[in-house]
Amino acid sequence: MVDVTPADAVPPAEVGEMELYHPHSWWTKYVFSQDAKVIAIQYSATATAIGFVALFLSWLMRLQLGFPGTFDFITPEAYYQFITMHGMIMVIYLLTALFLGGFGNYLIPLMVGARDMVFPYVNMLSYWVYLLAVLVLVASFFAPGGPTGAGWTLYPPQAIMTGTPGGQDWGIILMLSSLILFIIGFTMGGLNYVVTVLQGRTRGMTLMRLPLTVWGIFTATVMALLAFPALFVACVMMLLDRALGTSFFMPAIVEMGQQLQHSGGSPILFQHLFWFFGHPEVYIVALPAFGIVSDLISTHARKNIFGYRMMVWAIIAIGALSFVVWAHHMYVSGMHPYFGFFFATTTLIIAVPTAIKVYNWVLTLWRGDIHLSIPMLFALAFIVTFVNGGLTGLFLGNVVVDVPLSDTMFVVAHFHMVMGVAPILVIFGAIYHWYPKVTGRMLDEALGQFHFWVTFLGAYLIFFPMHYIGLIGVPRRYAELTDMTIMTESAHHLNSFISIMAFLVGFAQMVFLFNLIWSIRHGRDAGGNPWRATTLEWQTPQTPPAHGNFGKELPIVYRWAYDYSVPGAKEDFIPQNVPGSFIPSREPA
């Protein structure tokens, strides 16, 4: 029998500690590792590597748009291939993999006080299947006909027709296979993340004491497990259309004077399936960013997060709502106009929980002890950028405004602001924040300042003028814009300006990459808890944390994650594992 002191309300462990099997060889320690932290680094490194490929592709596109006709090797076909691969890599293989596979793997077990993910072997398989998906994707660059040029949304019928690059070659087949592999790999990891959060927490770690980072990643993972099936089904069906000649998405169609064998399929069905995945995907990327940024702001402003409960409920509400808004991507698809009415309404309702979050971030900052460290700079930049992208979202969420803007650069500017730049800023902030825990060393401050200011201001200089170009009617996805009447002299200069800024921002990422590698050896020694943060990952006995995370005994959690600047406390932060009865907490009852 064990006595429980009511003041602390920490019950005894429900399950006894199990024996840990430590890896013995170099291979099982660093390559085929089942340690979530190593898997996280593998995920992050792979995602970053393929992300740089996508960055390079965006440079090639900007070369063509900014200086049309100068570069002969960028044919219209090549341009479409660049667009497609840039979009697909950035959204799926970089952002999703980095937030969930990278940060999820590293932070979930540490933050909830677990030794590892619940099924480490399945977790390891998840990474290797992801790597295979990436390799299949990369293979399409070397396949006959090159990668697919169907646009990142892969709309049929054009995605599998002769005129589209890769349509009748290997491109589209490899793309769809790679996506199917990615989904299989993600499911293995995602199940782990969800079960670890639900069933693998340490004593005292209630759901309402979880750091918001975990809430964001957890909710995003649940969403991904429910949204990716739609993409999976769409990929299988399009693969059958392309490989076996079925007609799920292919209507009766004439191609180059030839009547194709297909008949009776529905291209709109693909769009519904794709966006039933595609819209939640936006929030699969955004919710981890929301969660992480909440923790960055609270830690670096030395103040508890404002309205913790509301933040949690807002995350859940956004997650749920995002499943009933998908057709706002399809206002111009020819679906029934009443659908537009419904989906515009639900879309605008999402603004409510999102606004709650933004207000709460700002109120957390209000009268806080703001340290303008690099993670904080990125967090502040995120708020500004996200509000900006969100406001143009209000334009595009309304049917009548969306229809004329739908195929212009305005849309490109909007989604790059809201789901490109904003989450990436959080990723940078998070890397500057947790790098000391992963490596034991700080990233270089001066290089970090350079990286931040060039990235933040540069991103604005790229995407702000792009809104303007879109408003005057410049269409997106056009490889060649020179002969159009709307491409005025000034619009053209603006395009060249955007391109030069894009090269500059891309260069800043090289500096960041250098910083990442250089600081592993030469960075300032960080110690165990350089930011004086409260959450469990900073309370590990070793830095970087060893296999099993917490040494002999798992920590016991006595308080929420946001006890910063508690009146009457000696320090301005109280870690979650400090017993509660004699030190006050600000945790809401």
Added chain:
Amino acid sequence: MAETTLTDSSQLDRPQGWRGIAADWASDQRAFKNVSWGKAMMWIFLLSDTFIFGCFLLSYMTARMSTRVPWPNPSKVFALHIGGSEVPLILIAIMTFVLISSSGTMAMAVNFGYRRDRRKTAILMLLTAALGATFVGMQAFEWTKLITEGVRPWGNPWGAAQFGSCFFMITGFHGTHVTIGVIFLIIVARKVWRGDYDIGRPGFFTSRRGHYENVEIMGLYWHFVDLVWVFIFAFFYLW
């Protein structure tokens, strides 16, 4: 495991009603108190898989409702010529019966697993696997029959091309699930038979000593596959 007593329960100000339910659910360590990690994972996987089958079936319904060409009549297509008369859907009826029966044997296996009856659990699991294999065999027969009659993924002699596409895709995906289930039933049955779960033998699909939980997790998957078949049966064959 230690037993828990509260030193003074009156001091613990526990919320009542819905708030109490929410507080219990959000309490530490586990959201679902008596659910093991493996079982929780299987439930969540099945939820995700439900969305896959849901999307397949919805796509099929969309295709069937929007086609302008007549849809082949399932009760004619899936009829067998027995004793001089056409019996509609007879093979599908037998297949359904076999699969539902296998759910019964699976449930019995889980029951004997709780009693740690090694022999009966293993035999019933193998019986379940045999019924599953029979189902897949009959499905192979059905595929062969349709293919010889000229049904292809891209067309068929009687009407909308999507009939064959949806048929092969959905029954193929379901049949793959059943096949995977049969394989894992055999693996788990072997482990039960060998007594791996009694001694807590390390390896794959392990358990703590004396826990036959993997049998139950296997059962969850198997019942799910059966349930999906009921929906396929209703929406594809009976519609």
